Amino acid sequence: MGGGGRKGKTCQASLDVSRINGKEIVSQLLKLAKITEAPEPAVTRVLFTDKDMQARKYVKQLMTDAKLQIREDAMGNIFGRWLGSDKAAAVVQTGSHVDAIPMAGAYDGTLGVVGAIAAVKGLQTAGFKPRKPIEVIMFTSEEPTRFGLGCIGSRGMAGTLTAKVLDEKVDVNGTTFQEAATAAGYGGKSHEDILSQTLVKKGSVAAFVELHIEQGPLLEREGLNLGIVSAIAAPAALRMTFFGNGGHAGALLMPDRKDASLAAAELALVVEKVVLGTDSIDTVGTSGSWAIKPNTLNAVPWEAKLEIDIRDINGPRRDAVVSTVLKTAETIAKRRQMTHQVEMINQDPPATCSDQVVAAAEQAAKQLGASTKHLVSRAYHDSLFMAQIAPTGMIFIPCRNGWSHRPDEYSSPEDIERGVKALALTLSQLAGGATDSNSEL
Amino acid sequence: MGGGGRKGKTCQASLDVSRINGKEIVSQLLKLAKITEAPEPAVTRVLFTDKDMQARKYVKQLMTDAKLQIREDAMGNIFGRWLGSDKAAAVVQTGSHVDAIPMAGAYDGTLGVVGAIAAVKGLQTAGFKPRKPIEVIMFTSEEPTRFGLGCIGSRGMAGTLTAKVLDEKVDVNGTTFQEAATAAGYGGKSHEDILSQTLVKKGSVAAFVELHIEQGPLLEREGLNLGIVSAIAAPAALRMTFFGNGGHAGALLMPDRKDASLAAAELALVVEKVVLGTDSIDTVGTSGSWAIKPNTLNAVPWEAKLEIDIRDINGPRRDAVVSTVLKTAETIAKRRQMTHQVEMINQDPPATCSDQVVAAAEQAAKQLGASTKHLVSRAYHDSLFMAQIAPTGMIFIPCRNGWSHRPDEYSSPEDIERGVKALALTLSQLAGGATDSNSEL
Structure with missing residues (x-):
């Protein structure tokens, strides 16, 4: 054993762990x-x-x-x-x-x-x-x-x-x-x-x-x-689904579209913006999981599901970000004339x-x-x-x-x-x- | 046979197709x-x-x-x-x-x-x-x-x-x-x-x-x-891939991120905006196919592939939209410090x-x-x-x-x-x- 010191309540041993490889x-x-x-x-x-x-x-x-x-x-x-x-x-x-x-x-x-x-x-x-x-x-x-x-x-x-x-x-x-x-x-x-x-x-x-x-x-x-x-x-995660209107990518004219993927795109950018807006290095937000339907080159997406992860060491600040994201999702859905659905996956302290x-x-x-x-x-x-x-x-x-x-x-x-x-x-x-x-x- | 008329070069027959069901x-x-x-x-x-x-x-x-x-x-x-x-x-x-x-x-x-x-x-x-x-x-x-x-x-x-x-x-x-x-x-x-x-x-x-x-x-x-x-x-289709930097959705701080999905989100919204900006009902643009990697709740997306479809009855107007989309993709990639890759899937007359x-x-x-x-x-x-x-x-x-x-x-x-x-x-x-x-x- 080496000659490590002992002091106070922590009473550290001078164990020889040098053979850990x-x-x-x-x-x-x-x-x-x-x-x-x-x-x-x-x-x-x-x-x-x-x-x-x-x-x-x-x-x-x-x-x-x-x-x-x-x-x-x-x-x-x-x-x-x-x-x-x-x-x-x-x-x-x-x-x-x-x-x-x-x-x-x-x-x-x-x-x-x-x-x-x-x-x-x-x-x-x-x-x-x-x-x-x-x-x-x-x-x-x-x-x-x-x-x-x-x-x-x-x-x-x-x-x-x-x-x-x-x-x-x-x-x-x-x-x-x-x-x-x-x-x-x-x-x-x-x-x-x-x-x-x-x-x-x-x-x-x-x-x-x-x-x-x-x-x-x-x-x-x-x-x-x-x-x-x-x-x-404190991590929070939510799943946001936008329900738009699909159709053929060539034939469905722009004024008739409700492209769900674009609502998801807007929301993902909002998550980034709101998180950066806290001016806190400890706040992070990620739209990590994207599920677009039908997800093919020549069809307008009719459904888009985004999983969003927001974390902070400060619980109330994190919850404020979550709340802004939820509110903005509603605004986006309304403007794009879509329905949407929110599911809180978790919101841990x-x-x-x-x-x-x-x-x-x-x-x-x-x-x-x-x-x-x-x-x-x-x-x-x-x-x-x-x-x-x-x-x-x-x-x-x-x-x-x-x-x-x-x-x-x-x-x-x-x-x-x-x-x-x-x-x-x-x-x-x-x-x-x-x-x-x-x-x- | 019914008594349909004949006239000029088209010489239409008065065929009885009424049994087509x-x-x-x-x-x-x-x-x-x-x-x-x-x-x-x-x-x-x-x-x-x-x-x-x-x-x-x-x-x-x-x-x-x-x-x-x-x-x-x-x-x-x-x-x-x-x-x-x-x-x-x-x-x-x-x-x-x-x-x-x-x-x-x-x-x-x-x-x-x-x-x-x-x-x-x-x-x-x-x-x-x-x-x-x-x-x-x-x-x-x-x-x-x-x-x-x-x-x-x-x-x-x-x-x-x-x-x-x-x-x-x-x-x-x-x-x-x-x-x-x-x-x-x-x-x-x-x-x-x-x-x-x-x-x-x-x-x-x-x-x-x-x-x-x-x-x-x-x-x-x-x-x-x-x-x-x-x-x-005239349809055109292109595949755009952004290469960012992944990492853990909780641990990777915002200033250190290069989230490829956000570049794709921006570009999809640009496609919509540029197409609407033509003020032509005949121009349509769709980001129909999204492939995000690794596409999971708790990881920052490091790669995002978007397939974009742009059509018009006017070839040059369509090509102008394609060209603006390509230029903007470059701007987005530069601003977000990512690399990107373009592949023209087709561009038919x-x-x-x-x-x-x-x-x-x-x-x-x-x-x-x-x-x-x-x-x-x-x-x-x-x-x-x-x-x-x-x-x-x-x-x-x-x-x-x-x-x-x-x-x-x-x-x-x-x-x-x-x-x-x-x-x-x-x-x-x-x-x-x-x-x-x-x-x-």
């Missing part, structure tokens, strides 16, 4: 990335498809290799537990997801699962014996691809999801979550049953920490090693990170000599929901150009190694414990 | 509409798919029932010939297509095939014996769905298609026209071979006339029975209809006591290309609300019957001939 972790991440529906290097893994099931198998293999006890719940969340010396203690959890949106990359989510298992292995190699149990979680469906709702697993664990909401969701083939989960070997009698089986008992989680790539450009731009997340932005977890991560960074910055997480993460049942924090590592959700997403082996080491040290502090060669840390 | 034709059209990839009543029939092959089989059955001699060329154009008394005479042709864009209706194209066979049967029943042969054609791929190019069959016949253009086209699976045609039982050694087999000898077609639903609202609005087409508008065919159609309408109007055809039709090798005309019937290319496309049995009778009388005039009970007409 970035290149080894990268090789596991790239192995996982080969399990994809899209042509490599793009990664597409949709909930409970063959590729998702193969990825789950690989994760369980890594958990087994790390001697973790595996448990899976009714929603398909996978837990790998490292037993602690105190059998009665609440568990320290870490984890993320391995599902991937269409044409995504190799690092989003996966780092927080593969890296967490590597962190636990690193602690084991260092001779660490945790007092509280440590659990690595692979959450079900963090991405909204299949059912139009993200973080399904962590929402279920935190009890923020109702059976009614799940009952209303189906995938493109009309399959329900319950049917898909059952086909995958999970599930229950009903969504209510599945949710009651998944719900985590209050107080049973001592802390939660998630390692993730930043998915933004700030760390790289400022040349910093680690981001310690202080708050998680922001979360503040736990001081305890932030302090542990800061101490870990200090021990590693890593430069840090407090950051706001602007992406959806399972941490947003775990924060509702446990003291929660996140550790970010830089990613190239801030790119994520695309095939050329990239973090260096050095940054990955540093992030996993920081996670290991953070977990050791949150769990407490001792090393073979040392007394209680 | 609109309800019978509708029942055939609806039978054809049941051959569809889309849920009924929507019709989707894409070139050389199983459904297209089934539809071809049905058309050939109808041709056989009408005692027509069937011939198919290398592109898959189907010809049903009724022999004339003059073996050396050039052929009078009529026809249209049965392929259908996604989510289309039961009448576009099909009327001009099923109705043409019914017209020939009506002439046969009336005891008419044509001097020139009459041929019903089902053209291959009038719709651009599969290869991004419409009127493939008639372009091939007219010799306006080069092997180079066909060589560059593939469908979504990378299949070439040659491969698809061969798999369907047509085809040839190469596109060059296919085209040389398909090319129609100059002077071998005496006239061409196509029966079609209007696909516009004018006849219905003015309460008229038949439209006699005087000109066919307008066509003028033949006086001879127009006069024959007018005479037919007169015999039927039908009210008429000269119209401009604003849709792509095989007639546009047939006009390059033969005196050509079109007859339109009203369709509800001017709707076409949508599942609720509709023409009444009465209008259909009147249109088919007009086609029959027009063909009889163009072919010349006699009835059993009458001397040479």
Whole structure:
């Protein structure tokens, strides 16, 4: 063991995590990335498809290799537990997801699962014996691809999801979550049953920490090693459908048209304008998903569906943007003599990170000599929901150009190694414990 | 035979076509509409798919029932010939297509095939014996769905298609026209071979006339029975792709974005604005096809492809609109710091209809006591290309609300019957001939 100092309540151990190897972790991440529906290097893994099931198998293999006890719940969340010396203690959890949106990359989510298992292995190699149990979680469906709702697993664990909401969701083939989960070997009698089986008992989680790539450009731009997340932005998503009037692209004269795609085009530009109009760097808005009918060169579009995502660290400011977008959609529909329909997909509150977890991560960074910055997480993460049942924090590592959700997403082996080491040290502090060669840390 | 008069060169026969039955034709059209990839009543029939092959089989059955001699060329154009008394005479042709864009209706194209066979049967029943042969054609791929190019069959016949253009086209699976045609039982050694087999000898077609639903609202609005087409508008189509920068919808801050979908949205609105700015009712522009990548709620679109269709009866005015759209796309891409790529899909010249065919159609309408109007055809039709090798005309019937290319496309049995009778009388005039009970007409 090295000669790290101890001070105050945080009581940082000078654990030797130097054998945590970035290149080894990268090789596991790239192995996982080969399990994809899209042509490599793009990664597409949709909930409970063959590729998702193969990825789950690989994760369980890594958990087994790390001697973790595996448990899976009714929603398909996978837990790998490292037993602690105190059998009665609440568990320290870490984890993320391995599902991937269409044409995504190799690092989003996966780092927080593969890296967490590597962190636990690193602690084991260092001779660490945790007092509280440590659990690595692979959450079900963090991405909204299949059912139009993200973080399904962590929402279920935190009890923020109702059976009614799940009952209303189906995938493109009309399959329900319950049917898909059952086909995958999970599930229950009903969504209510599945949710009651998944719900985590209050107080049973001592802390939660998630390692993730930043998915933004700030760390790289400022040349910093680690981001310690202080708050998680409030995301809202809505689906807007305009119903116009179709017809032949040559024959339908301009005054007789109600082209639904043009209403959607206007609204997408309004989203951009309203968001820029807040003059706040923390407000973002995206019209990411477009569905035009019939979507062919020689027909006037009669229906256009736009999915819009608006986020902010400030809940009321975000809600003001949402409200302006809704009002403008109405104006556009009226002017273009169309009907329209709004569906709020979600409108979640922001979360503040736990001081305890932030302090542990800061101490870990200090021990590693890593430069840090407090950051706001602007992406959806399972941490947003775990924060509702446990003291929660996140550790970010830089990613190239801030790119994520695309095939050329990239973090260096050095940054990955540093992030996993920081996670290991953070977990050791949150769990407490001792090393073979040392007394209680 | 009734007692119709004869006068001047048009020499109209007072053929009795009263046994042509609109309800019978509708029942055939609806039978054809049941051959569809889309849920009924929507019709989707894409070139050389199983459904297209089934539809071809049905058309050939109808041709056989009408005692027509069937011939198919290398592109898959189907010809049903009724022999004339003059073996050396050039052929009078009529026809249209049965392929259908996604989510289309039961009448576009099909009327001009099923109705043409019914017209020939009506002439046969009336005891008419044509001097020139009459041929019903089902053209291959009038719709651009599969290869991004419409009127493939008639372009091939007219010799306006080069092997180079066909060589560059593939469908979504990378299949070439040659491969698809061969798999369907047509085809040839190469596109060059296919085209040389398909090319129609100059002077071998005496006239061409196509029966079609209007696909516009004018006849219905003015309460008229038949439209006699005087000109066919000049269509142009282009594919515009913007290449931006993707990223996570929550994490990528607004100043760092290059959202390709917003460039496409701007351009679609520009197309509308420029077209309206011509102040000409004959100019139309449509951004009908949108392809956004990755097209998911929580990712910033990095690529957006828009297919734009611009038509006019005035070629230079249409080209001016195209040129403004191209220039503005460049401005948008520059302002949004993106690259973009333009591909001209086609830019065909307008066509003028033949006086001879127009006069024959007018005479037919007169015999039927039908009210008429000269119209401009604003849709792509095989007639546009047939006009390059033969005196050509079109007859339109009203369709509800001017709707076409949508599942609720509709023409009444009465209008259909009147249109088919007009086609029959027009063909009889163009072919010349006699009835059993009458001397040479």
